[in-house]
Amino acid sequence: xxxILNEIAELCSSATTEPTKTGLPRVLMIQGEVPTHQLAAxxxxxxxxxxxxxxxxxxxxxxxxxxxxxYFVIPTEMPATGYVRQAANGRPxxxxxxxxxxxxxxxxxxxxxxxxxxxxxxxEFSSCPATAPFLEVWLRMLRLMKxxxxxxxxxxxxxxxxxxxxxxxxxxxxxxxxxxxxxxGSSIHQAIQWVRQNFTNTFEIDQLANRACMGITTFHRxxxxxxxxxxxxxxxxxxxxxxxxxxxxxxxxxTDAALDVGYESVSQFNREYSRFFGASPARDAKLLKEMxx
Numbered sequence: 001x002x003x004i005l006n007e008i009a010e011l012c013s014s015a016t017t018e019p020t021k022t023g024l025p026r027v028l029m030i031q032g033e034v035p036t037h038q039l040a041a042x043x044x045x046x047x048x049x050x051x052x053x054x055x056x057x058x059x060x061x062x063x064x065x066x067x068x069x070x071y072f073v074i075p076t077e078m079p080a081t082g083y084v085r086q087a088a089n090g091r092p093x094x095x096x097x098x099x100x101x102x103x104x105x106x107x108x109x110x111x112x113x114x115x116x117x118x119x120x121x122x123x124e125f126s127s128c129p130a131t132a133p134f135l136e137v138w139l140r141m142l143r144l145m146k147x148x149x150x151x152x153x154x155x156x157x158x159x160x161x162x163x164x165x166x167x168x169x170x171x172x173x174x175x176x177x178x179x180x181x182x183x184x185g186s187s188i189h190q191a192i193q194w195v196r197q198n199f200t201n202t203f204e205i206d207q208l209a210n211r212a213c214m215g216i217t218t219f220h221r222x223x224x225x226x227x228x229x230x231x232x233x234x235x236x237x238x239x240x241x242x243x244x245x246x247x248x249x250x251x252x253x254x255t256d257a258a259l260d261v262g263y264e265s266v267s268q269f270n271r272e273y274s275r276f277f278g279a280s281p282a283r284d285a286k287l288l289k290e291m292x293x
Contacts, residue, residue, distance in 0.1 A: 004135045005069055008051050009094055011142045019097070022145055024155055026099040031092050040081040040241055040277070042196070043074045045100035047166055049130060049138060053093030057082040060228035062125050068094070069130040073171045075100075076192055078227045079237035081276075096138065098162055105175060108163050125228060128170050137161045177226065187212045188222050195231060199238040200262035205231055239263065240276050247285035254281045 014020065017032035050068040057064045057072070058081045066072060068087065074080075084093040141158040144151050167175050191212045195203075208231055209219035223231050239261040246252040246260060258269035258281075273281045 001069070001132050001135060004132070004139050005051055008096070008135070008139055008142060009091070011139075011145060012051070012094055012096060015094065022096075022142070023148060024141060024144055024151060025159070026101060027096065027141065027155075028099070029094070029096045031094040039083070040079065040244065042077055042079050042238065042241060045076050045102075046074050046097045047100065047162065048072050048074070048095055048097045049135075050127075051094040051096060052087040052091050053085055053095075054087075055082060055084045055093065055095065057125070059125055060224075060233060062228050064125050064127055066127040069135060070127040071130050071134070071166070071171075072125065072127045073166060073174045075174045075177065076189055076226050077196055078229070079234065079241055096142070098159065101159075104156075104159060105163060108160055108167070109175065112164070112167065126171070131165070131169075134162070134165045134169075137165065188214070188219070188226065191219070192223070192227065192234070195235055196238060199235045199242070200260070202262070203235075236272065237276065240273055243269070243273065243281065244277070244284065244288075247281055248288045257281065 012022075012029045012031060015029040015031040017030065019028040019030050022029055049071045050066045052068040054068065055066045057066070059078060064072060086092050137158055141155065141162065144155055144158075163175070166172055191208045194211060195208070205220065206216055208223075209216045212219050212222075214222070220230065223229075223234070227234055229237065243252075243257040243261045246257040247254065252260065254270070255266050258266045263269040270281060273284070277284045279287065
């Protein structure tokens with residue numbers, strides 16, 4: 001297995017500390033000495049493979065520790081914070097990711113209706129050890145970077161194989177959950193996307209529940225099972241992440257950033273920002289600018 005990991009690392013040697021395109025559809029890579037200051041982002045739906053080093057992700061109140069080689073599944077858009085660290089042998093953190101394509105995933109799930117055991121369904125996010133067969137298909141996918149003329153024909157096959165390995169593994173129920181939500185027409189994911197697009201606005205939970213054609217209690221439970229957060233927590237973290245961007249990259253004042261993302265009280269914004277990021281808005285933005293993030 002180490003030989004496979006070494007070749008993957010060699011293939012991904014051009015990756016930077018930002019998500020780096022590979023030339024392969026929906027496949028990204030990232031590596032390097034990322035500062036230990038808390039980093040945050042809105043994750044897109046993806047399967048992430050930690051090749052070497054480690055990563056700690058905080059989603060809501062849940063904390064997931066990943067050590068390479070292992071993988072994790074993000075089934076829908078969700079805000080998260082985290083840290084990365086180098087491997088024990090001193091090699092830099094390295095990971096690759098496959099962004100989930102809804103159509104590809106749903107087509108595969110329709111063809112494999114009985115492969116997931118729902119008994120393992122739980123709400124906690126977790127990591128899974130990467131098996132040799134799983135790493136081998138990732139290696140075949142990444143080798144296509146050397147033969148781009150074969151990407152169109154082979155990348156879709158390897159993408160399905162990666163998805164299939166996840167589907168039949170411990171985290172496969174998350175992909176099944178995504179499938180059922182679309183199959184039933186519940187629109188829970190559409191409600192999540194609506195919050196993402198309208199997070200600066202105030203809303204009532206019953207409005208979202210109606211959008212998803214659910215009762216309030218059922219909606220609240222399913223929303224949290226998918227995102228790890230309640231709808232209000234989800235909205236709050238989206239606001240704080242956007243405010244961080246405005247403060248760091250757009251030169252906004254603390255007051256302007258707070259109001260722009262939907263806060264009516266600047267003091268409340270300061271409290272919640274400090275609690276979430278571990279530093280006041282002004283200090284956090286200053287640290288990020290100094291680190292060049």
